[in-house]
Amino acid sequence: QVRLQQWGAGLLKPSETLSLTCTVYGGSFNGHYWTWIRQPPGKGLEWIGEIFHTGTTNCNPSLESRVSMSVDTAKSQFSLRVSSVTVADTALYYCARRSCSPTTCNTWIDYWGQGALVSVSS
Amino acid sequence: DIQMTQSPSSLSASVGDRVTITCQASQDIGTDVNWYQQKPGEAPKVLIYDASNLQTGVPSRFSGSGSGIDFTFTISGLQPEDVATYYCQQYENLPPLTFGGGTKVQLK
Numbered sequence: 001q002v003r004l005q006q007w008g009a010g011l012l013k014p015s016e017t018l019s020l021t022c023t024v025y026g027g028s029f030n031g032h033y034w035t036w037i038r039q040p041p042g043k044g045l046e047w048i049g050e051i052f053h054t055g056t057t058n059c060n061p062s063l064e065s066r067v068s069m070s071v072d073t074a075k076s077q078f079s080l081r082v083s084s085v086t087v088a089d090t091a092l093y094y095c096a097r098r099s100c101s102p103t104t105c106n107t108w109i110d111y112w113g114q115g116a117l118v119s120v121s122s
Numbered sequence: 123d124i125q126m127t128q129s130p131s132s133l134s135a136s137v138g139d140r141v142t143i144t145c146q147a148s149q150d151i152g153t154d155v156n157w158y159q160q161k162p163g164e165a166p167k168v169l170i171y172d173a174s175n176l177q178t179g180v181p182s183r184f185s186g187s188g189s190g191i192d193f194t195f196t197i198s199g200l201q202p203e204d205v206a207t208y209y210c211q212q213y214e215n216l217p218p219l220t221f222g223g224g225t226k227v228q229l230k
Contacts, residue, residue: 045166045209047219060218061123094165107172107213108156112165 002027004113006095008080012120018082022095022113023075029053033098034071034078035109038091046091050098051078085120092117124148126155126210128222134230141197143225145210150190154214157186157195160224161206170195197227205229 008020022034036048049059051069059067063082071078082089095113099106125148135141145155153173158166168177170186173193183199197204210222 044224045211045221047217047221049217050219058217062218096165107154107219108168108211109158109166110168110177112167115165 002097002111004095004097004111006093006113006116008093008116008118010117010119012085012089012118014086014120014122015084016120018085018089018093018118018120019079020081020093020095020116020118021077021079023077024097025076027111029073029076031102032100033058033105035096035098036069036080037094037096037109039094039115040088040091048080048082048093085118087120090118090120123218124151124212124215124220126212126220126222128210128225130225131223132226132228134228135200136230137200137202139200141200141204141227143195143208143210143227145188145193145195145222147191147193147212151212151214153189154212155186155188155193156211156213157184158209158211159204159206160209166209200227200229202229 003025006022030053033050035050038046051057066083068081092115094115096109097111127146155173157170160166169180169184174186185196187194207224207226209224213219
């Protein structure tokens, strides 16, 4: 069974950099898109971006200038960094998986981490 | 970006009622729409993929339909455990993957 466990800094000040890491247990790390999604308190879901095990990324254009993602296949980990955070970046951040087969990738997210709350406040 | 307009934003229904949620895409996306259920304090869970396919293990009272621009999600016989927020999602053109605004389903 695939399980995603995430951790990272919970309280940040404006202009600091958010950093989160997700470790994948079970299943194959290679061959899937590893995804970040966030949810502001009481609000809906926003896709941040995704990274393939090769390092290829897709990113939400609204966040692209501040977002960087990386993978460490040896550790089955992937990471997110968001620079110059503001109060608007306060959210529950989920790591997740968009599964792929050798020939195609799903359009949906099938595995999620538990979420990590990141608060930005001066 | 493709926008997903979901309605209603909330609804109240009785146990056993048929519940319908709609999602309209800002352009033709074929059948690349998925539906999620999110219970309080939990991560979302996919129920329907590719507009009308039931994810393994999901009760058959959940269903989806539609193609092109207009999509519908139905619970045929609401149960107490179905109280949750439901989201549509598209990824026909990448990036970005986008979600509808959500529909909060409560018991009357």
